[in-house]
Amino acid sequence: MTETDLRPARNGVDVPTLFATRDAVAATPELAQFQFRARNTWLGGTHSRSTIQGFSGAGQEDTSRTGPFVFDADHPAVLVGEGNGATPVEFLLHAIAACLTTGVATIAAARGITLTRVESTVEGDIDLLGVLGLADRVRNGYRQIRVGFVVEGDASPDELAAVVEQSRRRSAVYDVLTNGTDVVVDVATP
């Protein structure tokens, strides 16, 4: 009996299931098609609320979520809001940190590395002259986002750094934030 048989869930990641999922998708690539969704409702001022529940993937509509995840967004007072939630741009920082962290835990597990700590801080610099329409040369979005990880586990510093690097290479959020994607905006005005 190998260590994997005894402890399949390294870092809380079920490694045998991870590899079984990968094998199943390799055999039936259509299973890899996912669609995620959100609904957002304006609540007044700069305040809105999203509900996130349904998604499709692995050939079917998900039924595992029994209720929605609910997130408010708002501007702080200095940006003419009431601070009822984090700002939309701050959710991008959460998304990149969470995506990279998930990759770190999963890749480490696949490589037989047991982690004891994964923490990160994210900073995003933005010049609001762009959004305010005061300088055409200034972009609307972040000029730069920096993610700083602290990772500890039973591997060498080089091995741990390599796990972070592989997570970056395979991160869905990193890809979108660095390379951009097609965003279509439609409006119905009854």
Add this chain to the structure above:
Amino acid sequence: MTETDLRPARNGVDVPTLFATRDAVAATPELAQFQFRARNTWLGGTHSRSTIQGFSGAGQEDTSRTGPFVFDADHPAVLVGEGNGATPVEFLLHAIAACLTTGVATIAAARGITLTRVESTVEGDIDLLGVLGLADRVRNGYRQIRVGFVVEGDASPDELAAVVEQSRRRSAVYDVLTNGTDVVVDVATP
């Protein structure tokens, strides 16, 4: 006395403050430099938690937030997680909907349009062959994101559609998601 004097807060947006803020930034462009931040801690498996509180902008460190906003992220079971939160990529959908909605409410207020409804649905298509490392030709992130707005208010359909279009043109999140930005990832391995 004008209508603006009587009802400065159209759509819940304090329009005089909005324009005063814009004028102040135009006079002192350094006020437009903002830095947003997040801290993320891995909780095991694909589950992590971000706290978002401090930011700097308008020449100082914010003190308006008396506590953090806290968001969990996780994968669903079909993606080897436990469903303790929305997935990282779903937070991108919330971010784009919330950013565009904030812009719609603000721009409508500035244009003297009173809104009665702003709702949106967002869909993002992703082929996980990329993230799983099963097809080099497939990107890791979303192939496309679609945002569908329903907007109602005291303006013509064309005027309401123009508000959404202007919001898209000035959206920080739309800019990052479509054009990408510089993302630096560092790691410390004590």
